[in-house]
Amino acid sequence: MSLDEASKSMSRRDFIKVGGAGALALTLGSAGVPVELFGGGKVQAETNDNVKLQFNSDGKFKIVQFNDTQDDEHIDRRTVELMEKVLDAEKPDFVVLNGDNITWGCDTAIEMKQAMNNIAQPMEQRGIKWAVTFGNHDEDSTPNAGLSEEDMLQFYMAYKHNVNQPGERGITGTGNTHLLIQSSQGSKAAFNLWLLDSGRYAPQTIAGQDFEGYPTWDWLRFDQVGWYYETSKKLEEKLGYKVPSLMFIHIPLWEHRFMWYASVDGRSEADHARAVGKHQIVGERNEDECPGPINSGMFSAILARGDVKGVFCGHDHVNTYHGNYYGVLLGYAGSAGFGAYGLPGADRNRLRGARVFQLDEHTENVLVDTHMLYAKDYGIDLTANDQSTEPAPIPENKKQEKIVKP
Known part of the structure; x- marks a missing residue:
C-alpha cells in the first residue's frame, strides 16, 4: 500500500475517531511504509x-x-467562535494552545499553514501573547503536506504576538522551553511556564518487544525530564529562590490516571469517592486517561524540585477534571475543537471549552485558581454536526518566518 493510497482510505472525521496518525502508522507499518515518517525531531531556530x-x-x-482544537484548514466555525468569546470575556494576558492544534486533512503546505493560521488569529487580532506545545496529531498531515513540527514551530514563531522559543538543542521533542513572567515591578521573575513536547506515539518495539496490550502513545523522555530538573536548579542558583510555575504537556502523566481513583489498580466507585476527598477532585472523567506505556518520572522530578504547582494536559477530549495530587495540581482542559471527537450522540459538544488560570504575585504559590469555561455558557451552538468553514486569510503583515537551523 502506498502512502497516498493509505491516506485516502478514510475521511478526516473518521480518521480522527479511530485514532488519527496512530492508526495510520500501524496500517502503514504493516504495509511496509516506514513509520519514521511519524516521528518527531529536534529544532534550533x-x-x-x-x-x-x-x-x-x-x-x-x-x-x-485551549486544547485539541484539532482540525484541518476547513475548521469548524464554532471552534473559532469559542476561542474568540473566551478571549473577549476573560481578556487573558497569555494563551497556550496545548497540542493537537491541527490534524489530518491538509494536503499541501499551504493548507497546513491555513489550519495553523485559523487558530492563531483569535489571539493575533486581539494582541494577546500566546504559545503552542505539540501533541500526537499535529504531524498527521505531514506525510502528505510536508511540514514537520520544526516547520510548524517556525511558522508559529513568525506571528507578531507569538512567544514560543526554539527548542532546547539536543533533547527529544520540538519547542521544549520555559517562559519566565516578570513581577509587576519588573524586578524579579515571579512565575514560570514550562512548555514541553510530550511526543506522538511509542516506537513499534523496544528490545524486540512490541507494545501490544499497552497504551501506544508517547511519553516525556528521560532527557526532557533531566532538562527540566537541571534548568530548574540553575534558575534557583541564579535567582536565589525557586520560581513557582505551571507545566503544560499534551499527553497526561500516569499520575493523572492514578489520582482519579487514588489507586494504581483500584477502579471502583468507592475508590473514586475516596479520591475526591483526598485529592479535592473537581470535574468530569468520561474516558480513560491515555498516557504512554512508560512512566517518565517527571512527577518524581517535580516533587524533588518543588517549583511546579500544576501540570495540565489535553489529549483525552472529554476529561475536564483537576485535583491536588500530593501538592501538585494535575488536570485537563478538555477539547476546544468542535471538529474533534467528543461525547457520544447528541452530547458530543457539551464539554467543549477552555481552562483559565488566575495568578497573583502577592500570594505564596502565585497560582490562586483554575477552572473550566464551556461553550454552552456563551450561547454557542452545540448541535452534533459538522460546521466546517473556509480558512481565514493569512495576513500579509505576518512577521517574516525565521530560519530553522539543523
Missing part, C-alpha cells in the same frame, strides 16, 4: 525576540489554555 511576559500593575496575570 532563531530566538523569538517578542518574549516579555509581565504581571499587571495590580499583581495579577491570567492564562487561558
